[in-house]
Each structure stands twice: as structure tokens, then as C-alpha cells.
Amino acid sequence: MELRALLTCLLLSLYLRAGGAQDTDVVSVLNCCEGDVLFLLDSSGSVSSFDFSHMLSFLSDLTAPFSLGPDQVRMGLLQVGTEPHLEFGFGAYSSQQGLQAALQRTKQLGGDTNTEDALVIAKERVLRQGTPGGARQGLPRVLVWLTDGIEPGDVEGPMAELREDGVAVLVVSTGRGNYQILREVVSPPAEEHLYFVDIEDMNIITEDVRNAIIEIIRAERLQVRDVTTTTAELHWRPVLAELQSPAQLTVSDSTINSVRVSWGPLLPESVENYTIEYSILPSGKVHVVTVGNRQNSTVLTNLQPATQYLVTVSAHYFMGKERAISAKMCTQDVLPPLADLELRTVGSDSVKLQWKGSADGLRGYWVTWEGEPTHSSSQRSTLYLPPHLVSTTLNHVPHNSRVCVSPVYRSARGEGLCCTASFSSANVPWIRRS
Numbered sequence: 001m002e003l004r005a006l007l008t009c010l011l012l013s014l015y016l017r018a019g020g021a022q023d024t025d026v027v028s029v030l031n032c033c034e035g036d037v038l039f040l041l042d043s044s045g046s047v048s049s050f051d052f053s054h055m056l057s058f059l060s061d062l063t064a065p066f067s068l069g070p071d072q073v074r075m076g077l078l079q080v081g082t083e084p085h086l087e088f089g090f091g092a093y094s095s096q097q098g099l100q101a102a103l104q105r106t107k108q109l110g111g112d113t114n115t116e117d118a119l120v121i122a123k124e125r126v127l128r129q130g131t132p133g134g135a136r137q138g139l140p141r142v143l144v145w146l147t148d149g150i151e152p153g154d155v156e157g158p159m160a161e162l163r164e165d166g167v168a169v170l171v172v173s174t175g176r177g178n179y180q181i182l183r184e185v186v187s188p189p190a191e192e193h194l195y196f197v198d199i200e201d202m203n204i205i206t207e208d209v210r211n212a213i214i215e216i217i218r219a220e221r222l223q224v225r226d227v228t229t230t231t232a233e234l235h236w237r238p239v240l241a242e243l244q245s246p247a248q249l250t251v252s253d254s255t256i257n258s259v260r261v262s263w264g265p266l267l268p269e270s271v272e273n274y275t276i277e278y279s280i281l282p283s284g285k286v287h288v289v290t291v292g293n294r295q296n297s298t299v300l301t302n303l304q305p306a307t308q309y310l311v312t313v314s315a316h317y318f319m320g321k322e323r324a325i326s327a328k329m330c331t332q333d334v335l336p337p338l339a340d341l342e343l344r345t346v347g348s349d350s351v352k353l354q355w356k357g358s359a360d361g362l363r364g365y366w367v368t369w370e371g372e373p374t375h376s377s378s379q380r381s382t383l384y385l386p387p388h389l390v391s392t393t394l395n396h397v398p399h400n401s402r403v404c405v406s407p408v409y410r411s412a413r414g415e416g417l418c419c420t421a422s423f424s425s426a427n428v429p430w431i432r433r434s
């Protein structure tokens with residue numbers, strides 16, 4: 001499937017994994033746990049703006065499935081530059097809408113890679129437990145450092161202090177230098193907490209990093225409370241103490257202007273109703289639909305084609321509690337079919353093709369031709385043409401080849417047209433749309 005390479009985005013996010021059928025994409029559980037996760041992002045001048053935008057989109061994909069809130073996961077972003085900059089602290093966002101918009105707004109600082117100063121702020125302010133604006137008392141804390149690996153600075157000491165203080169450290173490096181230092185700073189085992197990846201391939205590790213974060217948070221569920229001189233009472237903090245709703249979110253039946261959102265499990269004894277919020281990413285108007293406690297799916301309509309949305313389903317419990325889960329999704333592109341195709345044979349083995357130019361969003365044309373399958377080896381040939389062309393000549397085309405032209409759009413291929421190239425002696429000049 002050479003065409004795959006040409007398709008940029010239909011379903012942008014990784015965890016909406018396209019299976020064989022593109023319209024059944026399952027999003028996994030993410031009412032996972034309680035903990036505070038701080039991202040330390042290299043925002044210095046050594047990072048190109050291209051790389052910086054890749055890092056931000058990695059962060060967006062990494063964080064999107066988490067349920068956020070004061071009794072769930074909280075996230076903060078600390079940027080590394082000449083002066084560190086706390087882009088947002090743990091208390092800032094308890095909804096994915098807010099978090100994703102904040103990530104989109106994040107601007108690169110430039111300047112030096114002064115990671116040491118940023119680590120001081122991380123340790124003394126952001127990750128400090130029980131202080132206003134700091135981390136929550138008694139809950140797991142994770143530091144995820146995104147770096148280009150260039151001149152990491154004297155980070156071993158400050159990182160060791162953070163680890164000794166109970167913070168788990170993960171590193172994602174887009175450069176391969178300084179392996180020793182980076183290996184030193186992560187919480188063991190390094191195989192699970194240190195990631196080297198080329199900037200353009202960051203999406204490959206999104207799921208692993210996300211799982212590593214969840215693992216760390218879950219592993220630290222055993223905690224010591226009420227420590228006095230003679231007793232230390234152990235409290236088990238169950239990860240999934242109660243059946244939660246919604247625990248899964250599925251996006252399916254995506255069309256150009258609608259999509260079906262389904263969730264589960266339904267808990268009608270505890271949940272009063274569900275609200276479905278959706279907005280265009282990064283920061284469109286939020287639409288809200290409320291449905292009853294026995295409904296497990298709804299179709300969102302009047303959406304824009306080829307547009308990325310963030311959907312959040314929240315369960316409102318009778319007891320006043322609220323649980324939410326989010327996913328990113330894309331509507332389909334409008335894919336006008338090819339309007340007209342004319343084929344003219346030239347000489348004994350060439351054909352001239354001509355068609356009508358196509359609409360907005362066109363990325364090019366995909367031309368294929370193939371000899372009759374009865375030939376000993378029927379070879380399929382392909383040619384990709386830029387969008388401004390409306391004709392081309394093919395040479396060495398086998399007799400009776402089937403020649404097809406399809407328009408290629410941003411998200412998928414539109415319906416094409418085919419003609420058969422007959423190099424008969426009678427020489428029929430034009431054969432239309434067979």
C-alpha cells in the first residue's frame with residue numbers, strides 16, 4: 001500500500017489506532033490513577049522550531065487520554081530556557097480542553113539550556129508536596145524531561161535529589177549524545193524510563209511513555225500515613241477501587257460531518273447522566289450534549305470536514321462526583337471523485353491521459369496501469385502526479401492495460417476513473433470512461 005505513505009492525517013492521534021476498518025477505533029481506559037506529572041521541556045534556542053512543535057504535539061498526544069482533576073492526574077509544564085518558565089502548574093487545568101489549548105499556546109523561549117535552574121524550581125516549588133501550587137501530599141510525582149540531549153548541563157546532582165525525594169524521573173531525548181548522563185538521571189530501570197527517539201518518530205514511543213507514567217503512578221499506590229514515633233499505618237490506595245464510568249471511549253462511524261461516540265460501562269445505579277463536550281482543536285467553541293444514564297452512545301452532527309476535535313464524556317454521579325475521559329478524533333475529508341478521464345493511444349505503446357482538474361484540498365493524482373493478468377507477469381505500475389497537472393503521457397504501456405487515475409486528498413484517495421488502452425490497428429482515437 002504505497003498510498004499509505006501519502007495519507008497524512010485521518011485520525012491524528014495514536015491511540016485512535018486505525019485497524020483494518022477505519023471506523024472502529026478504540027480508545028483505551030484512562031481513569032487510571034492519581035498523581036502529579038510535571039513535564040520539563042527543553043525550550044532553548046538549541047531546539048529548532050520544527051523540533052519544538054514536534055515535542056509539543058508529542059506532549060499533546062501523550063496527555064490527551066488522561067482524565068484530569070483534583071482527584072485524578074494533574075499535569076504541569078515547566079519550560080527550560082535562560083530563565084525557566086512555568087507555563088502552567090498542577091492546579092491550572094482539570095479538563096482536557098483546557099490542557100490541550102494551553103499546549104497549543106505554548107511558545108518557545110529560546111536562549112540557553114539552563115536546565116539546572118529549572119530543576120531548582122521543579123524541586124522547590126512545583127514538585128514540593130503540600131505547598132500551595134505544589135504537588136499533592138502523599139501522591140506519586142513524576143518528572144518527564146523532554147530534551148534534545150545537547151548540553152544537558154550539571155543535572156545529575158539535582159536529579160538525584162529529586163529521586164531521593166521520591167520523584168520518579170523519565171527522560172525522552174531526541175538526540176543520541178550524552179547517553180551516560182541521561183541514563184544516570186532516570187529512575188531505574190533505565191530500559192523503561194529512558195527513551196531515545198528521532199524527532200520525527202516521536203509518535204512511536206507515545207504509548208510506551210504513557211504506560212510508563214501510569215505504571216509508576218500505580219506502583220506507588222502503597223503509602224505510609226499517620227506516622228508517629230511508634231506506629232506507621234499503611235494505607236492501600238486502590239487503583240480501581242470501584243467500577244468506574246466512563247472507563248472507555250470509542251469513536252466510530254466517522255463521516256465528513258458526524259461521528260459516533262460510545263462509552264461504557266453504564267452504571268445507572270450510580271450515574272445520573274452523561275455530558276458529551278466537543279470542540280475543534282486547539283481551542284474552538286465547546287458544544288455540550290447531555291444524555292440519560294442508560295444511553296451509551298450518541299452521534300455528534302454538524303461537524304466540519306477533515307477537522308480534529310477533542311471529545312470528553314463525563315459521568316455525573318448522584319453523589320456529586322464527576323468522572324471524565326477524553327479522546328481526539330478527526331472527521332473525514334470531502335473526497336470529490338475524478339470528474340472525467342480521456343485516454344488516447346499514441347504509437348504502439350504510449351497513452352496520453354487527460355482529465356478535469358479537481359477541487360479544494362487536492363494533494364495530487366495517483367495513476368496506475370496494469371497489463372492483462374493473462375500475461376506471464378502482469379506488472380502494476382504507479383505514478384504520483386502533483387495537483388496542478390491535468391494530463392500526462394505514459395510510455396511502454398502493455399496492450400489492453402487498465403489505466404486508472406484517482407485524486408488524492410489530505411486524508412484519503414477519492415474515487416478514480418479507469419480506461420483500457422487498446423493499441424488496435426484500427427486505432428480508435430479516444431476511448432472514454434470505460
Ligand SMILES: *[C@@H]1O[C@H](CO)[C@@H](O)[C@H](O)[C@H]1NC(C)=O
Nearest residue numbers: 250262263264265266296297
Ligand atoms: C452499548 O449498549 C449496547 C446494548 O444496549 C451494547 O451492545 C454495546 O456493547 C454497548 N456499548 C458500549 C461501548 O458499552
Ligand SMILES: *[C@@H]1O[C@H](CO)[C@@H](O)[C@H](O)[C@H]1NC(C)=O
Nearest residue numbers: 272273274290316317318320
Ligand atoms: C445531570 O446530572 C447533574 C448532577 O448529577 C444535574 O445537576 C443535572 O441537572 C443533570 N442534567 C440533566 C440535563 O439531566
